[in-house]
Amino acid sequence: xxxxxxxxxxKLLEKVASELxxxxxxxxxxxxxxxxxxxxxxxxxxxxxxxxxxxxxxRYLYVHGPTxxxxxxxxxxxxxxxxxxxxxxxxxxxxxxRSALQLLEKAGFVKKDDSGKGREITPAxxxxxxxxxxxxxxx
Numbered sequence: 001x002x003x004x005x006x007x008x009x010x011k012l013l014e015k016v017a018s019e020l021x022x023x024x025x026x027x028x029x030x031x032x033x034x035x036x037x038x039x040x041x042x043x044x045x046x047x048x049x050x051x052x053x054x055x056x057x058x059r060y061l062y063v064h065g066p067t068x069x070x071x072x073x074x075x076x077x078x079x080x081x082x083x084x085x086x087x088x089x090x091x092x093x094x095x096x097x098r099s100a101l102q103l104l105e106k107a108g109f110v111k112k113d114d115s116g117k118g119r120e121i122t123p124a125x126x127x128x129x130x131x132x133x134x135x136x137x138x139x
Contacts, residue, residue: 002130002134002137004059004062004063004129004130004132005063006137008136009059012059012129012132013056014055015136016055016058016128016129017051017054017055018051019128021048021051023107025051025054025104027050028050028103031044031049031050031096031099034093034095034096036053036092037073037076037077037078037092038090038091038093039077039079039081041081050100053097054100054104056076057072057097057100057104058109058121058129061121061125062126065120066113066117067118068118068119069094069098069101070091072092072101073091073092073093073097074092076091076092076097078090105119108125109124109125109128110125
């Protein structure tokens, strides 16, 4: 059996993003206008940025287990250009991640963890990732 750990990450994220778009997951209106973090200079230019970010969050929860918004902010953060000063790592914006988790929870792919450590992936989310991994391997 093929799992989400066995395939190339970028191909898996593209496939999961297209499945999330087909499932009717609605993109919030603010996503087209805000930066994804303090380390970015401009808002994302990809048309499907929202769905790719949701897919990346699902995969992160699949691999690393229950986690919260702060750890996801650290994961999606990057280096901030400070001019002639040395660069520093900064966290990504939390609004996009928090909204994505809330919508994935409403869709049934993510649920709140019983121990209070954040959110974890549901069997429906695992099934979605594994099904998409299987389709990526076929191609």
